[in-house]
Every structure is written in structure tokens, then in C-alpha cells.
Amino acid sequence: xxxxxxxxxxxxxxxxxxxxxxxxxxxxxxxxxxxxxxxxxxxxxxxxxxxxxxxxxxxxxxxxxxxxxxxxxxxxxxxxxxxxxxxxxxxxxxxxxxxxxxxxxxxxxxxxxxxxxxxxxxxxxxxxxxxxxxxxxxxxxxxxxxxxxxxxxxxxxxxxxxxxxxxxxxxxxxxxxxxxxxxxxxxxxxxxxxxxxxxxxxxxxxxxxxxxxxxxxxxxxxxxxxxxxxxxxxxxxxxxxxxxxxxxxxxxxxxxxxxxxxxxxxxxxxxxxxxxxxxxxxxxxxxxxxxxxxxxxxxxxxxxxxxxxxxxxxxxxxxxxxxxxxxxxxxxxxxxxxxxxxxxxxxxxxxxxxxxxxxxxxxxxxxxxxxxxxxxxxxxxxxxxxxxxxxxxxxxx
Amino acid sequence: xxxxxxxxxxxxxxxxxxxxxxxxxxxxxxxxxxxxxxxxxxxxxxxxxxxxxxxxxxxxxxxxxxxxxxxxxxxxxxxxxxxxxxxxxxxxxxxxxxxxxxxxxxxxxxxxxxxxxxxxxxxxxxxxxxxxxxxxxxxxxxxxxxxxxxxxxxxxxxxxxxxxxxxxxxxxxxxxxxxxxxxxxxxxxxxxxxxxxxxxxxxxxxxxxxxxxxxxxxxxxxxxxxxxxxxxxxxxxxxxxxxxxxxxxxxxxxxxxxxxxxxxxxxxxxxxxxxxxxxxxxxxxxxxxxxxxxxxxxxxxxxxxxxxxxxxxxxxxxxxxxxxxxxxxxxxxxxxxxxxxxxxxxxxxxxxxxxxxxxxxxxxxxxxxxxxxxxxxxxxxxxxxxxxxxxxxxxxx
Numbered sequence: 001x002x003x004x005x006x007x008x009x010x011x012x013x014x015x016x017x018x019x020x021x022x023x024x025x026x027x028x029x030x031x032x033x034x035x036x037x038x039x040x041x042x043x044x045x046x047x048x049x050x051x052x053x054x055x056x057x058x059x060x061x062x063x064x065x066x067x068x069x070x071x072x073x074x075x076x077x078x079x080x081x082x083x084x085x086x087x088x089x090x091x092x093x094x095x096x097x098x099x100x101x102x103x104x105x106x107x108x109x110x111x112x113x114x115x116x117x118x119x120x121x122x123x124x125x126x127x128x129x130x131x132x133x134x135x136x137x138x139x140x141x142x143x144x145x146x147x148x149x150x151x152x153x154x155x156x157x158x159x160x161x162x163x164x165x166x167x168x169x170x171x172x173x174x175x176x177x178x179x180x181x182x183x184x185x186x187x188x189x190x191x192x193x194x195x196x197x198x199x200x201x202x203x204x205x206x207x208x209x210x211x212x213x214x215x216x217x218x219x220x221x222x223x224x225x226x227x228x229x230x231x232x233x234x235x236x237x238x239x240x241x242x243x244x245x246x247x248x249x250x251x252x253x254x255x256x257x258x259x260x261x262x263x264x265x266x267x268x269x270x271x272x273x274x275x276x277x278x279x280x281x282x283x284x285x286x287x288x289x290x291x292x293x294x295x296x297x298x299x300x301x302x303x304x305x306x307x308x309x310x311x312x313x314x315x316x317x318x319x320x321x322x323x324x325x326x327x328x329x330x331x332x333x334x335x336x337x338x339x340x341x342x343x344x345x346x347x348x349x350x351x352x353x354x355x356x357x358x359x360x361x362x363x364x365x366x367x368x369x370x371x372x373x374x375x376x377x378x379x380x381x382x383x384x385x386x387x388x389x390x391x392x393x394x395x396x397x
Numbered sequence: 398x399x400x401x402x403x404x405x406x407x408x409x410x411x412x413x414x415x416x417x418x419x420x421x422x423x424x425x426x427x428x429x430x431x432x433x434x435x436x437x438x439x440x441x442x443x444x445x446x447x448x449x450x451x452x453x454x455x456x457x458x459x460x461x462x463x464x465x466x467x468x469x470x471x472x473x474x475x476x477x478x479x480x481x482x483x484x485x486x487x488x489x490x491x492x493x494x495x496x497x498x499x500x501x502x503x504x505x506x507x508x509x510x511x512x513x514x515x516x517x518x519x520x521x522x523x524x525x526x527x528x529x530x531x532x533x534x535x536x537x538x539x540x541x542x543x544x545x546x547x548x549x550x551x552x553x554x555x556x557x558x559x560x561x562x563x564x565x566x567x568x569x570x571x572x573x574x575x576x577x578x579x580x581x582x583x584x585x586x587x588x589x590x591x592x593x594x595x596x597x598x599x600x601x602x603x604x605x606x607x608x609x610x611x612x613x614x615x616x617x618x619x620x621x622x623x624x625x626x627x628x629x630x631x632x633x634x635x636x637x638x639x640x641x642x643x644x645x646x647x648x649x650x651x652x653x654x655x656x657x658x659x660x661x662x663x664x665x666x667x668x669x670x671x672x673x674x675x676x677x678x679x680x681x682x683x684x685x686x687x688x689x690x691x692x693x694x695x696x697x698x699x700x701x702x703x704x705x706x707x708x709x710x711x712x713x714x715x716x717x718x719x720x721x722x723x724x725x726x727x728x729x730x731x732x733x734x735x736x737x738x739x740x741x742x743x744x745x746x747x748x749x750x751x752x753x754x755x756x757x758x759x760x761x762x763x764x765x766x767x768x769x770x771x772x773x774x775x776x777x778x779x780x781x782x783x784x785x786x787x788x789x790x791x792x793x794x
């Protein structure tokens with residue numbers, strides 16, 4: 001029995017990360033769990049806000065099970081869509097209507113609906129490097145093509161200079177991740193204003209609108225009082241894909257939404273297409289109980305200070321040791337520049353000290369490694385002598 | 398902004414059912430909710446077993462939130478996969494290993510993973526009419542082609558006589574729904590034994606194995622002591638897609654699994670492909686809390702007597718009035734033969750009496766209507782005078 005060609009490609013690509021994870025496990029079996037410093041996985045570890053549990057208990061107690069666990073419209077419960085729209089309108093001075101909100105199986109479920117709804121085979125999705133590696137799979141599902149704008153490694157803002165030349169007639173979507181995984185950088189208001197200008201020009205040139213998709217699972221994870229500009233305030237044809245995975249530490253529950261800008265071109269048709277895709281892709285609807293839970297918790301978030309403390313320790317320690325780091329402003333990732341040309345050698349050198357780091361080649365931006373600092377503070381503390389030894393390999397000769 | 402060609406087709410097809418539903422709503426606004434007899438939707442209405450609520454409360458109380466709501470392997474929690482395998486092995490004398498079980502976002506999520514994993518564009522999925530209309534969308538997502546074996550309207554068993562001639566080199570999957578939606582018929586052991594013989598012959602002829610996918614959301618809804626044969630006991634290359642939507646009345650929670658026969662050709666590769674598809678399609682994993690809830694409730698099911706009582710009332714009343722009905726053995730649907738050649742005329746005539754029935758043309762089997770009897774007994778009782786008037790249109794002249 002033959003699997004599809006597309007799936008063969010997916011399997012080949014996916015084995016890299018699995019291998020890294022397994023290496024970490026094998027290492028732990030030999031040297032002990034406490035002596036392995038695994039910075040590979042972006043898995044939220046801070047507890048959900050107390051209100052999550054309270055909400056589950058209240059809902060199970062108060063609501064009819066037929067309502068709580070039953071089918072609703074494919075777009076989600078009306079009460080949830082209304083609450084999300086109101087919350088976004090209040091927080092970001094938007095004017096969403098409830099029908100602009102479609103509840104989804106996480107942000108990834110939203111992205112997949114969008115690509116299925118918009119892409120014909122060979123249509124192109126443009127994204128800025130560095131980018132979340134899974135984007136390639138999401139686009140490949142529907143025989144689209146991911147086009148990567150090379151990273152601007154000066155400040156990791158989107159590389160607007162090179163964008164225009166990569167937009168063609170086949171370009172349907174521009175996919176943006178803000179705050180960015182893997183860089184931890186927040187795209188600035190200035191970048192977004194300039195981006196809209198470039199898009200308008202390009203749209204006139206190619207004769208059709210480009211849908212800008214803002215993937216924002218890390219929106220609530222911003223540090224030093226940094227503002228994450230709300231994309232649809234600057235970009236006209238914008239769909240926000242949001243997930244509660246990080247803000248409420250509920251990644252396993254698969255709950256998020258799409259917010260379709262009321263100003264988007266062909267708004268009604270886009271909404272209808274996304275809803276029918278949500279059904280046709282077998283999601284049918286976002287999980288029902290957790291739709292109602294997140295409605296209760298729209299103003300809640302996890303204790304971001306825990307991530308912030310990790311961030312400061314890691315950034316300050318590693319820069320003091322001589323590493324060049326990209327200062328993270330959001331999310332829970334930090335890029336470290338490889339001290340040698342081929343960052344895979346740096347990754348391998350790290351393993352000798354039981355440090356598991358991810359090469360950024362799979363994020364479309366070679367020459368760096370990504371550290372996910374969503375791990376206990378104590379683990380980071382314990383890793384520092386190992387990083388020190390790693391630094392000495394390169395900087396003290 | 399243009400939506401994809403595929404999505405245009407989906408939208409055109411989906412409007413039929415929505416229109417029917419909206420007509421019912423409009424009707425209710427005019428003549429009153431109680432005077433509309435809506436048999437259109439297959440929405441479970443019996444309460445979940447008590448243990449569902451107990452399990453949620455216990456889990457929320459006892460488990461670490463990082464475990465309860467966190468990421469696990471894309472295939473699901475190990476403890477859940479083990480429990481499902483054990484339960485199937487015990488109930489059906491199978492020999493599943495935990496890694497043969499992949500938890501999915503409902504049965505529809507499993508079907509979508511399978512089609513993405515196996516189909517190259519233009520590959521064919523064969524199914525027996527009448528078939529669940531959404532199958533067409535699931536296959537279309539990946540540019541596959543649904544090939545329909547015409548119904549055997551003598552007994553609504555799978556039409557094995559016409560199957561062989563529809564299997565070609567492009568045939569990758571045979572998709573079976575048992576108990577069947579819309580007919581309510583259970584495919585017999587004899588049918589499945591003969592099916593395996595035909596498949597073996599066909600596989601030799603076309604030179605590759607065919608994956609038989611058994612979509613079984615209605616497995617637990619069987620009446621009069623009828624046995625639903627366990628497909629993998631008779632069919633070698635079989636994947637079962639199961640959902641707890643009907644057995645536990647949890648359709649909104651999107652929880653199910655795939656059970657991959659340990660005997661399937663290229664078992665390991667198929668499993669790997671399905672797991673990577675589960676991730677790449679944005680499901681990532683089945684919702685975490687409800688994975689653990691269904692683990693607690695594997696031996697539970699809703700009170701099927703409620704559906705059975707509806708079934709008997711409807712079947713006995715309508716046949717007594719002169720309608721020709723297909724006696725349902727499982728699920729919660731019944732087919733009624735249209736008394737006139739074009740069943741759309743029958744549907745329209747029904748509306749005059751405020752009876753909402755679904756034409757079976759969209760199930761690949763014109764000439765009938767489907768009645769979904771998952772509605773209150775009282776509604777069926779109240780509908781009988783309306784059905785009597787409808788019968789008089791045709792049988793008393």
C-alpha cells in the first residue's frame with residue numbers, strides 16, 4: 001500500500017525533530033534526566049490561570065450536556081463568537097461583528113482552513129524568514145508553494161526590501177507570525193505600515209488582493225512592556241489566526257479562532273469559504289466545552305513573569321559568555337548566532353555538553369540555533385556551566 | 398480575493414442542506430416550533446452517560462493541568478491508546494497494539510488524515526451508495542475522486558456485483574459506513590466475507606493493495622440484538638475510524654480514533670503517515686481532556702432504547718400508512734421510498750405538511766428520503782397526523 005507522494009515528503013522532513021527529541025531521551029537515560037538541558041520544544045509549562053478550572057467546573061455543573069457537548073454551527077457558538085468580537089473590539093479598537101469570528105481547532109486548524117479555502121494547486125504563500133517550520137506542511141497539504149523572503153538578520157524585522165520581487169500573479173497569501181517563532185522578535189508598527197504600502201502597490205501590479213494571515217499564538221507573551229501591534233489596524237486584507245495554547249496553557253485542547261477583518265475584500269465569501277472548509281476538513285467545529293471555557297477566560301492569561309525571568313537569565317548569561325543572541329521581545333524562544341559557519345556543528349558541539357538546541361535551517365534562516373526557554377528556571381540555571389564550557393570551545397583559545 | 402475552485406464547488410454543494418434547515422426555521426417562525434417536524438439533522442439528542450460528567454470532574458480534580466491540557470504525542474496519550482487497544486481486543490478478539498491506535502478529532506478527522514496520507518491527485522476512493530454526503534468533500538480536499546457503486550435497493554447490502562468493475566489502478570481506498578447512514582442497514586458478515594474475496598482478486602489484477610476504511614460512528618447504535626460485524630475480522634487491509642459522537646453523545650467535543658489493523662500491508666509506514674498527517678493537517682492531536690474522558694467511558698454508551706422506541710414508532714406507523722420503508726437495524730436514520738418518481742416532489746409535498754425530509758440524491762441513491770429519528774418521541778407522535786395526510790396524497794385516491 002503506497003502512501004501519497006506529499007506524505008513521503010512530510011515524513012522525510014518530520015524525522016529531523018523527532019530524531020533530536022529521541023537523542024535527548026537517550027542522553028537522559030545515560031547521564032540522568034537532570035543533566036540534559038533540552039531547549040528543543042516549544043511546549044508551554046506555566047500553569048493555566050485558575051479560572052480555567054473554575055470555568056470547567058461551572059459549565060459542567062450548570063449547562064445542559066446537549067448544549068455543552070453538542071453540535072453547534074460549524075463556525076462555533078454564537079455566544080462565544082460575540083464575546084470574542086467584543087473583546088477584540090474593546091482591546092484593539094476594532095469593529096468586528098460576531099460573524100467575523102470563526103472558532104477553530106487551534107491556530108493551526110485556522111491556517112489549514114485558510115489554505116484550503118484560498119489555494120489552487122501551485123498558488124503561492126509568501127512568508128518571512130525565519131518562519132515556523134510547520135508552515136511548509138500546512139501549505140503542502142493543498143499543493144501550494146511556500147515562498148520564503150530571506151531574513152533581515154540586522155534586526156529580524158520583516159525583510160520588506162526583498163518582498164516585492166517575490167510577489168507574482170500566483171501569490172495568494174502573505175503569512176506572518178508575530179511575535180515571531182523562532183526569533184522572539186515583535187514586528188513593529190513601522191514595519192506594518194510600510195508593509196501595507198508595499199502590498200497595495202504589488203496588488204495593483206498583479207491585479208488581485210493578497211490575503212495577509214497573521215498567526216498570533218504568542219500575542220500575550222510580550223516582555224518589557226512591548227506592544228504587539230494589532231495587524232488588522234495596519235493591514236487591510238487581514239485574517240488573524242489565534243490560539244489559546246500559550247496564553248492559557250491549553251495546547252492539548254486545540255482551541256483558537258480566526259478573526260476576519262470586516263474590511264477584507266469579499267468578506268462574506270471568505271467567511272462562507274472558511275466555514276465550509278472547517279466542516280469539509282473534518283474539524284466540523286472547535287471543541288465545544290473549551291469554546292465556552294475560553295469565553296469565560298478571554299481576559300485571563302498565564303503568569304508571563306515566569307517566562308520573562310527565564311528570558312532574562314538566558315539572554316544575560318549567554319551574552320556575558322560571549323555568544324551573540326537576538327534579544328527576545330516576545331514568545332519563549334531565543335536565537336543564538338552560531339560561532340561557526342555551519343550551525344549544525346554548533347548543535348553537535350552543544351550535544352557533547354548535553355545541551356539540545358535546534359538548528360534554524362528548518363526555519364529558513366541558517367547560521368543560528370533556537371533555544372526554547374519554556375522550561376523550569378532551575379534547568380536553565382543548571383545548564384549555565386554547560387553553556388560556559390561550550391563558550392570556551394569558541395571564545396577562549 | 399478569489400477562493401479556490403475546490404471551495405467554490407464545496408460551497409455550491411453545501412447550500413442545499415443549509416437551505417433545508419433554514420426553511421424549517423422559517424416555517425417554525427410562522428406556524429410555531431411545535432408544528433414543524435424536522436427529520437433533517439443527525440444530531441444525537443440522548444444525554445451522555447452519567448460517567449462522562451463524573452470523569453470530567455475527577456480528571457480536573459486529580460490531574461496536573463500540564464498533563465490534562467498539554468501536548469502529548471501527535472497520536473495521543475499512551476494510556477488512552479493502550480486502553481482503546483485492550484478494549485477492542487477484548488470485545489472483538491483482535492490483537493491491536495497501542496501503537497495501532499491513533500486518537501483523532503472525531504471520525505471525520507481520521508478520514509481526512511487517511512485521505513491526505515494515501516491519495517495523490519486523481520486517485521480514487523470507492524464507496525457504496527447510499528453514502529454519507531460529506532465523503533465527497535473529504536475526498537475532494539486532496540483532489541481525489543469519489544467513485545460510487547450504485548445501491549442495491551433490494552436489501553441495501555453493499556452492491557458487490559458491481560464493485561469489481563469499478564476498481565482500477567487508481568483505486569486506493571474502499572470506504573464503508575457500517576451501520577449505514579442514510580439507510581440504517583447493517584452490512585452482514587456474509588457481505589464482508591464475500592467482499593474480502595472480491596478485493597483479493599481485484600488487488601491481484603491491479604497490482605496493489607486497497608485500503609478498506611470502515612467509518613463506524615454508529616457501531617453502538619444497533620437494535621433487536623443485531624450484531625455489527627467487526628470489519629477487520631473479515632477484511633485484511635482495514636482501518637476503522639471511530640467516533641464517540643453518537644455512543645457517548647459528545648459530537649461537539651470532536652473525539653474519536655483510528656484503529657489500524659496489525660495485519661495491514663506496510664503497517665508501520667501507514668501509521669507513521671497517519672500520525673504526520675494528523676500534525677500537518679493542523680489537528681496536532683485529538684483534544685486532550687476528552688481523550689482521557691473517553692478512556693474512562695470505553696464500556697459506556699447512551700441509552701439506545703430511546704432511539705429504538707423512536708425507530709419502532711416511525712417504522713410501524715409509516716408502513717401502516719402505506720409507505721415503503723427500509724427497516725433500520727442501526728444508526729438513527731430510516732429511508733422511505735418516494736411514492737413518486739422524483740423524490741424532490743415528495744420532499745416538497747412533505748413541506749406542505751411541515752415535515753422536513755432529506756432527499757437521498759445527495760447520498761448517491763435517488764428515489765428515497767431520509768428521516769433522522771434522533772428527535773423527541775413526542776415530536777414523532779405529533780408528526781403522525783401530518784404523515785397520514787401526506788400518505789393520503791398518494792395512496793387514497
